[in-house]
Amino acid sequence: MTGLHDLILGFAAVLSPYNLLVIFFGSMVGTVVGMLPGLGPSAGIALMIPLTLGMPKIAGLALLVGVYMGTMYGGRISSILINTPGDAPAIMTAMDGYPLMQQGRGGMALGISAIASFFGGCFGLVVLTFGAPVIAGYAIRFGSAEYFMLMVMGLSFISVLAGKSITKALLMTFLGFLVGMVGSDYVSGYSRMVFHQELIEGVDFVAVIIGLYGIGEVLFNVEKRVTVALEQPHFSLRQMFPGAQDIKKAIAPMLRGSLIGTLVGILPGAGGTTATFISYAVEKKVSKTPEKFGQGALEGLASVEGSNNASVPGALIPLLTLGIPGSGGTAIMLGALIMYGLKPGPLLMVESGDVVWATIAGLYAANFFLLISNILLIPLFISLMQIIQKRLTATVAALCLLGAVAINYTTFNVWVVVVFGVLGYLFKKLNYPTAPFILSLVLAPLTENYFRQALMLARGDFTVFFTRPISLSIFLVILGTFVFSFLKKFRHGKSSQAAA
Amino acid sequence: MRKIEMFLLLFFLVLSVGAYVSCSHLPVDAGYAIGPGFMPKAISVLIAAAVLLRIGELARLKDPEKGRFFAEGAPRCLLLVVALLVLAVLGMESLGVYTSVFGFMIAVLLFISRQALVQSLMASVATTGVFYLIFDLWLKLPLPGGLLF
Numbered sequence: 049m050t051g052l053h054d055l056i057l058g059f060a061a062v063l064s065p066y067n068l069l070v071i072f073f074g075s076m077v078g079t080v081v082g083m084l085p086g087l088g089p090s091a092g093i094a095l096m097i098p099l100t101l102g103m104p105k106i107a108g109l110a111l112l113v114g115v116y117m118g119t120m121y122g123g124r125i126s127s128i129l130i131n132t133p134g135d136a137p138a139i140m141t142a143m144d145g146y147p148l149m150q151q152g153r154g155g156m157a158l159g160i161s162a163i164a165s166f167f168g169g170c171f172g173l174v175v176l177t178f179g180a181p182v183i184a185g186y187a188i189r190f191g192s193a194e195y196f197m198l199m200v201m202g203l204s205f206i207s208v209l210a211g212k213s214i215t216k217a218l219l220m221t222f223l224g225f226l227v228g229m230v231g232s233d234y235v236s237g238y239s240r241m242v243f244h245q246e247l248i249e250g251v252d253f254v255a256v257i258i259g260l261y262g263i264g265e266v267l268f269n270v271e272k273r274v275t276v277a278l279e280q281p282h283f284s285l286r287q288m289f290p291g292a293q294d295i296k297k298a299i300a301p302m303l304r305g306s307l308i309g310t311l312v313g314i315l316p317g318a319g320g321t322t323a324t325f326i327s328y329a330v331e332k333k334v335s336k337t338p339e340k341f342g343q344g345a346l347e348g349l350a351s352v353e354g355s356n357n358a359s360v361p362g363a364l365i366p367l368l369t370l371g372i373p374g375s376g377g378t379a380i381m382l383g384a385l386i387m388y389g390l391k392p393g394p395l396l397m398v399e400s401g402d403v404v405w406a407t408i409a410g411l412y413a414a415n416f417f418l419l420i421s422n423i424l425l426i427p428l429f430i431s432l433m434q435i436i437q438k439r440l441t442a443t444v445a446a447l448c449l450l451g452a453v454a455i456n457y458t459t460f461n462v463w464v465v466v467v468f469g470v471l472g473y474l475f476k477k478l479n480y481p482t483a484p485f486i487l488s489l490v491l492a493p494l495t496e497n498y499f500r501q502a503l504m505l506a507r508g509d510f511t512v513f514f515t516r517p518i519s520l521s522i523f524l525v526i527l528g529t530f531v532f533s534f535l536k537k538f539r540h541g542k543s544s545q546a547a548a
Numbered sequence: 549m550r551k552i553e554m555f556l557l558l559f560f561l562v563l564s565v566g567a568y569v570s571c572s573h574l575p576v577d578a579g580y581a582i583g584p585g586f587m588p589k590a591i592s593v594l595i596a597a598a599v600l601l602r603i604g605e606l607a608r609l610k611d612p613e614k615g616r617f618f619a620e621g622a623p624r625c626l627l628l629v630v631a632l633l634v635l636a637v638l639g640m641e642s643l644g645v646y647t648s649v650f651g652f653m654i655a656v657l658l659f660i661s662r663q664a665l666v667q668s669l670m671a672s673v674a675t676t677g678v679f680y681l682i683f684d685l686w687l688k689l690p691l692p693g694g695l696l697f
Binding site: 099101102103213215216218219222223225226229233235236238240241263266267270271272438439441442443445446447449450453454457459462463466469470473474477478492496499500501503504506507508 | 552553556560563564567570571574575578579580581582583584587588592594595598599601602605617618619622625626629630633634636637640641645648649652653656657660661663671672675676679682683686687688689691692
């Protein structure tokens with residue numbers, strides 16, 4: 049019950065009017081960002097990081113988790129109303145959400161999806177609350193060799209799972225690592241790749257993510273000019289409250305979806321999109337009426353929304369217990385933890401337990417706010433989206449510029465933002481995954497440090513990584529992942545040749 | 549599409565060579581542990597290897613993705629946005645951050661979003677004002693001023 053006790057202390061820290069207001073603000077921003085096509089959780093969190101620079105730790109992190117959770121709720125609105133997913137995880141929401149809208153049950157679809165999202169979020173949070181301390185308790189016994197192998201495992205998983213091409217993902221991982229090593233090496237004191245005095249402390253992580261996800265998306269949207277013709281819905285508030293029959297039908301799918309979402313969320317490189325695809329497939333498989341899927345099956349909608357939102361707390365489990373983020377969004381969260389002076393890894397829950405538990409309590413609060421607002425404030429979100437959409441390019445770019453200056457009040461970081469913005473645009477156009485880049489950028493100093501420490505303790509013996517049972521097990525998992533991935537690719541190649 | 553990717557890969561190759569050369573003077577070992585030059589050199593080599601592997605993949609592609617890299621009329625808009633960003637950064641030190649961002653917003657709204665002048669002005673004033681309230685008054689992060697504001 050240690051998790052429950054810590055959570056209560058977390059609530060005590062987070063339940064102040066200021067923090068609650070910040071969480072509410074973050075949830076609202078997240079919902080609108082989630083509704084806008086092109087801007088996903090990573091962009092939402094990246095754009096909000098500059099705002100957290102002037103906030104206390106707990107409020108800043110609560111804002112970011114509010115945005116993260118909000119984007120998961122927001123994506124479903126445009127999916128259901130006009131069949132246009134706001135982000136990738138909402139693709140499956142449109143499968144049954146939009147047909148329900150066409151059948152005149154759009155209000156009910158929005159209501160049940162909000163309830164399923166809330167249920168999924170709560171399910172994942174309960175697993176996080178009680179599971180994280182157990183994992184952290186085991187991980188605390190790890191040495192430098194195990195930590196190093198864990199970092200490599202995180203990077204390997206995301207390289208193999210993110211994107212279609214392993215070569216591209218590996219290249220992005222190495223590039224992120226190289227950028228992460230710029231600056232003064234704090235062990236030896238040597239400067240590495242420092243071509244400007246501002247680089248002595250390294251390339252600022254916040255500037256890089258603002259560039260990649262902010263300016264990069266702006267440039268992409270300038271070219272694509274994606275707009276959503278969203279109009280105010282014509283149903284009453286009462287229609288958004290599902291009946292007892294609908295709720296009864298949705299409970300089992302919500303539970304299954306939430307379980308799948310949490311488990312998939314824990315896996316590095318997977319995340320909400322994969323979770324929704326798997327849960328939809330599972331739900332269709334177990335359904336007695338699979339033919340109704342794609343034509344407005346309530347079960348499909350409930351399962352997908354449950355899994356989507358459960359994946360957020362699921363993804364936070366490896367981040368908070370092992371210091372390994374599994375997606376672009378959680379990699380940015382990891383960067384934010386470092387920015388606040390916290391040390392990610394198994395000791396995080398021991399050394400900074402107050403902040404971690406307050407952040408988890410903030411997620412519970414955000415989930416609650418989002419349930420209420422996503423039923424009562426749909427017209428407001430649509431009006432906000434109509435206003436912002438026409439000015440999205442200018443507003444996001446302006447926020448990026450101001451955020452970059454706010455990092456350390458110089459224009460150097462603004463140049464970094466512009467450069468990484470152009471690169472972000474090219475990466476997106478050429479399908480180079482950015483999650484491995486961000487993850488290795490954040491993990492590079494830690495990985496190098498653990499590698500050094502492990503070798504020092506083993507007096508320069510490289511076999512230390514393969515002779516200790518846990519590090520050897522992790523190594524075998526990494527090896528297995530690559531072998532499996534290459535075999536899959538090889539088989540895929542053979543089957544396409546045979547088909548040709 | 550393939551040409552642009554080739555250019556990007558060549559840029560990464562040059563980057564990896566540059567990184568290796570700039571770290572060539574750093575020791576790779578330090579007693580029992582690795583030195584400060586080990587990781588940058590190892591990663592540079594890995595980048596070069598991944599780039600060459602990708603170039604090989606591209607060369608082997610039987611059906612390269614055809615079609616134009618940029619959508620019609622996009623290069624002009626993209627260049628304009630990048631140019632406006634550069635001008636905004638240059639203007640920050642002399643005009644002040646908010647003035648520069650205000651000018652940037654008007655230009656983007658007028659020339660990229662194709663909004664009317666009055667609408668653009670109103671939106672820019674409102675947005676910059678909201679940002680000022682958030683950064684300077686709420687978060688107490690006073691951004692540098694300049695000649696105008």
